[in-house]
Each structure stands twice: as C-alpha cells, then as structure tokens.
Amino acid sequence: MKALPSIAFNEFKGTAGDVTARKTGGRTVLNGRAQHSHIKTPKQSERRASFGYITKQFKQLTAQQQIAWQKLAEAHRERALVGAEGVPLTAHNLFVCLNANRSLVGVPLALDAPEQIHGSDAIAFDDIWITPDRIMISGLRDADNPNARLVVKMSPGQGPGVSKAWDKAVIVGDFATSDWGDLDLLEVYTKSFGIDVIPGHKYFLELYWIDEFSGYVSSKTYICFPATEGESAHGQTFSPRARIQSNEVTGGNSYSEAISCDYELAVGSKISVNEIEARKTSGFSAGVYLKVNESVDIERIGSVRSYQWARGFEDNDIKFGVFFCEVYHGTSSRDIQLAGRGGLFQDHFITFGTYMVTN
Numbered sequence: 001m002k003a004l005p006s007i008a009f010n011e012f013k014g015t016a017g018d019v020t021a022r023k024t025g026g027r028t029v030l031n032g033r034a035q036h037s038h039i040k041t042p043k044q045s046e047r048r049a050s051f052g053y054i055t056k057q058f059k060q061l062t063a064q065q066q067i068a069w070q071k072l073a074e075a076h077r078e079r080a081l082v083g084a085e086g087v088p089l090t091a092h093n094l095f096v097c098l099n100a101n102r103s104l105v106g107v108p109l110a111l112d113a114p115e116q117i118h119g120s121d122a123i124a125f126d127d128i129w130i131t132p133d134r135i136m137i138s139g140l141r142d143a144d145n146p147n148a149r150l151v152v153k154m155s156p157g158q159g160p161g162v163s164k165a166w167d168k169a170v171i172v173g174d175f176a177t178s179d180w181g182d183l184d185l186l187e188v189y190t191k192s193f194g195i196d197v198i199p200g201h202k203y204f205l206e207l208y209w210i211d212e213f214s215g216y217v218s219s220k221t222y223i224c225f226p227a228t229e230g231e232s233a234h235g236q237t238f239s240p241r242a243r244i245q246s247n248e249v250t251g252g253n254s255y256s257e258a259i260s261c262d263y264e265l266a267v268g269s270k271i272s273v274n275e276i277e278a279r280k281t282s283g284f285s286a287g288v289y290l291k292v293n294e295s296v297d298i299e300r301i302g303s304v305r306s307y308q309w310a311r312g313f314e315d316n317d318i319k320f321g322v323f324f325c326e327v328y329h330g331t332s333s334r335d336i337q338l339a340g341r342g343g344l345f346q347d348h349f350i351t352f353g354t355y356m357v358t359n
Contacts, residue, residue, distance in 0.1 A: 050100060050103050051096065051100060054095070054096050054099045054100055054103070054109065055092075055096055057099075057109060057111070058091075058092050058095045058096065061095075061111060065111060065112060065113070066091055067091075068112065068113040069091035069092075069094055069095050069113045070090070070091035071113070072091075072094060072113045072114070072117070073089045073090055073091050073093070073094040074089075076089065076094070076117055094113075095113075097215070098110065098114075098117075098214060098215030098216065099215060100215070101210055101215035101216070101217055102210075102212065102214075102215040104151055104171060104174065104210065105149045105151065105174045105210060105212050106174075107212045107213070107215075110213075110214075110215070114213060114214040116214075117211070117214045117216045118145055118147075118211050118214060118216060119216065119218040119219070120143070120145070120148060120208060120209040120210060120211060120216060120217050120218045120219050121141075121143040121144055121145065121148065121209050121219065122219045122221065123140075123150075123207045123208065123209070123219070123220075123221035124140070124141040125137050125138065125139050125140040125141065125181075125183075126138050126139025126140075126181075127139060127232045127233055127234050127236060128223065128225060128232060128233050129228075129230075129231075129232045129233075129238055130197060130203050130225055130226075130227040130228070131197060131199070131227060131228055131229060131230050131231075131238075132196055132197045132198075132199065132227070132229075133186075133230070133238075134184070134186050134238060135154075135184070135185040135186045135189050135197065135203075136182060136183070136184055136185070136186070136238070137178075137182070137183040137185070138181060138182050138183075138232075139181050140178040140181050140182070140183050141181075142177050142178060143209045145209070145211060147211050147212050147213050148209040148210065148211055148212070149174045149175065149176055149209070149210055149212050150174060150175045150176075150177075150178075150183070150207065150208075150209055150210075151171060151174045151207070151208055151209075151210050152171070152172055152173050152174070152175070152183075152185060152188075152205065152206075152207050153169040153170060153171050153172065153205065153206040153207070154169055154170070154172045154185065154189055154192070154203065154204070154205050154206075155168040155169040155170075155203060155204040155205075156168065156193045156195060156203075157195070157197065157198045157201030157202065157203055157227065158201060158202045158203070158204065159201065159202070160200055160201070160202065160226065162202055163224075164204075165202070165204045166204055166206060166222065168204065169204050169205065169206050170192060172185065172188040172189055172191075172192045173185070173188040174210075180241075180264075180266065180267070180273075182241075197227045198227060199226075199227045199228055199229050200226060200227065201226065201227055202224060202225070202226050202227075203224070203225060203226070203227060204222075204223070204224050205222070205223040205224075205225075206220060206221070206222055206223075207220070207221045207223070208220040208221065240297070240300070241264060241265075241267065241300075242264060242265040242267075242300040242301045243262075243263065243264040243265075244261060244262075244263040244264075244292055244296055244298075244301070244327070244336070245261060245262055245263075246258070246260045246261045246262065248261070248292060248293045248295065248296050249261045249290045249291065249292055249293065249336065250290070250291050250293070251288070251289075251290065251291070252288070252289030252290050252291040252335055252336075253289050254281075254282070255280055255281050255282045255283040255285075255288070256278065256279075256280065256281070256288035256289050256290060257278060257279040257280075257281055257288070258278055258288075258290045259277040259278055259279060260275070260276070260277045261274075261275075261276045261277075261290065261336070262274060262275050262276070263276060263301075263327065263336070265300075265301055265304070265357070270304070270356060270357050270358070271354060271355070271356060271357070272304065272306055272325075272354070272355050272356075272357045273353075273354045274308075274325070274351070274352065274353070274355075275350065275351075275352040276290075276325070276336070276338065276350065276351050276352070277349070277350040278290060278338060278348075278349065278350075279347055279348045279349075280347045280348075281347070285339075286339060286340035286345040287323075287324075287337065287338050287339030287340055287345075288337075288338050289335055289336070289337055289338075290335065290336040290337075290338070291334065291335060292327075292329070292334040292335065292336060293334075294334070296334070298327070298329045298334055299329070301327055302327075302329075302359065303326075303327065303328050303329060303330075303359060304326070304327050304357040304358065304359060305324065305325065305326040305327070305357060305358055305359075306324075306325050306326075306355040306356065306357045306358070307322055307323070307324055307325070307341065307355070308322070308323055308325055308351055308352075308353050308355045309321075309322065309323075309351065309352065309353055310322070310323040310338075310340070310343075310349050310350065310351035310352075311349065311350060312344075312345075312346025312347075312348060312349045313346065313348040313349065313350070314346050314348070319343060319344040319345070319346050320343055320344075321340050321341075321342055321343025321344060321345060321349075322340075322341050322342035322343055323338055323339060323340055323341060323349075323351045324337070324338070324339045324340075324341045325337070325338055325351060325355075338351060
C-alpha cells in the first residue's frame with residue numbers, strides 16, 4: 001500500500017486498471033487491485049456441483065412439498081440456518097441448506113420436509129494434540145442425539161503469523177462416534193492434504209454435530225492451535241491406551257492362528273472391551289495361544305483374566321460357548337490364552353464383549 005499526499009491525486013477515487021484509490025484521513029491511498037486466481041480445488045468443485053444439483057431438485061418438488069418446506073422455514077427463522085440474523089428464511093433456502101448438510105455425511109436427498117428439526121449439541125472435549133506423530137482429540141463427549149454425526153474440517157498448516165484461515169479448512173472426515181472419547185485425525189488429515197504436520201505452524205479446525213436425518217446444524221466449534229513437538233494444548237504428553245491390536249499378535253504355537261485382535265482396558269478401570277478372532281489349525285485342545293509382540297507395553301494391561309462369550313463360524317452350524325480369556329506376561333512369555341470352558345467348541349471362533357477382569 002502506498003500513500004500519496006500529492007495534490008495531483010486529491011480528487012482521484014475509484015478504480016483504473018489494476019489500481020484502486022480511496023480517501024482516508026485526508027490522504028489518497030492507492031491499492032493494487034486483487035486478482036482472482038479462478039482456480040478451484042477438487043473439494044470446491046465437488047461442493048459447488050452439489051449445491052447446483054440440490055437447487056435444481058427444489059424446482060422438481062410438488063406444490064404440496066414446497067408448501068411443507070415453507071411452513072418449516074417460517075417456524076425456524078434461526079441464524080444458525082441462514083447465516084445472517086434478519087434474513088428471511090425461504091423454503092428454497094432451507095431445502096438447499098439442510099440437504100447440502102446431509103450430503104456432507106453421505107445421506108441421500110430429502111424431498112419431503114422433516115417433521116421436526118433437532119438442535120445439534122455443542123462440541124465438548126478435554127484436550128487436543130497436533131504433532132508430527134498424531135492429531136488427536138481426547139475426552140470427546142458423544143452427542144445426545146443418536147442420529148448425529150461429527151463433521152471435522154481442517155486446514156493445512158499455516159505460518160505462525162496467520163491469524164485467520166477458516167476458509168482454507170476442508171472436510172477431512174465425518175464420524176458416528178468417538179473411540180472411547182478419542183478422535184484420531186492424523187490418517188484422514190494425511191489423506192486429505194498429503195503433507196506432514198509441521199511444529200510451529202498453525203492449524204485451523206471446525207467441528208460440529210449434524211443431524212443426518214434433518215441436516216440441521218445449530219452449534220459449531222472453532223479451534224486454532226499451533227502444532228508442537230509432542231505436547232497437547234494443555235501441555236500434557238501423550239500416554240497410549242492399554243491396548244493390543246491385530247498387527248501386534250501372532251499365533252503362539254503351531255496349532256494357533258491369529259486372525260484379528262482388538263483388546264483394550266478402559267481407562268482407569270478393570271473393564272475389558274475386546275473382540276478376538278482366531279482359529280485352531282490342528283490338535284485336540286479346545287483353545288489357542290496368541291503371542292503378543294515385544295513392541296506392546298503389555299505392563300499397561302498387566303496379567304488379567306475374564307470369562308466371556310464366544311461363537312463359531314462353521315456353516316449352518318454356529319455354536320456358542322463360554323471362553324476363558326487371559327492376558328499373561330512373565331519373564332519368558334507374553335501371551336493371550338483363549339480356552340473353551342462351556343458350550344460346544346468350534347476351531348474357527350470369535351470372542352467379544354465387555355467384561356470385568358481380575359488379576
């Protein structure tokens with residue numbers, strides 16, 4: 001920006017070529033005229049195409065359907081729906097707004113107006129990590145509305161001096177619920193932008209619950225946080241949960257095959273949530289041994305045991321039973337033992353559920 005106090009420019013106002021002049025403080029100020037790049041990202045193109053399609057569909061509604069949308073619009077002249085207080089909410093605006101929101105979570109177009117609109121819950125969580133190793137929100141409270149889905153928008157990293165970049169945020173994912181209060185966003189972020197998180201750069205997030213049936217959004221949460229080397233927004237270091245996953249177990253002997261595993265202890269409790277699928281390939285014992293990799297901090301789980309339900313996979317003859325499940329670690333072993341203790345045993349089985357564990 002260049003200020004020119006010369007008398008020759010005192011009456012110069014407006015735009016000429018690439019220069020715009022304006023009067024301020026008794027001076028004439030010249031600005032370079034902004035040039036639009038006219039470049040649309042794939043996400044922008046997809047979003048604009050969606051709006052165009054939805055708008056055309058409104059014209060195809062019957063008179064009765066349009067009247068129903070108009071009545072709903074008259075009952076909900078809310079700022080959260082139209083974006084500006086005092087702007088009349090028309091049937092067309094409401095139809096496009098709600099259906100555009102529904103399209104974000106993959107729900108088909110709604111031609112009939114919903115009978116009612118449920119307000120969306122505010123976003124509530126405890127902490128957030130944005131580091132090169134993880135983008136994690138912890139302590140996320142699920143919505144009260146069972147039809148709500150969490151939409152997350154995020155920007156790529158911005159320089160430390162950037163104070164506002166919400167317009168650069170794109171939808172990186174939508175989620176029906178959290179994983180016991182944790183929401184891991186690193187994978188979806190990397191898939192969306194293809195770049196790593198850079199410590200010191202600012203990241204802009206927008207989160208909101210959306211009713212997937214009505215498309216209604218009444219509350220949004222905005223987060224601006226600089227990435228760190230490892231600490232959270234509250235200065236906490238990340239502590240992994242007590243968990244064993246599929247890529248961390250193998251068959252523990254010649255007759256045991258590990259197919260899938262997700263074993264976890266609830267934070268601060270003796271409650272196990274697990275789903276383990278395995279197969280006995282030979283022998284006569286009613287059970288298998290699975291070996292836990294050395295990379296797992298198994299001491300966070302300890303030596304625990306529980307009795308739990310299981311079922312087989314044999315075609316046309318599914319059998320149910322009770323299994324003894326034990327996670328054990330000692331000086332020479334790190335195992336998960338699964339042994340049939342009641343019911344009929346099948347070689348290929350899955351055990352699953354939520355159970356109290358003992359030592």
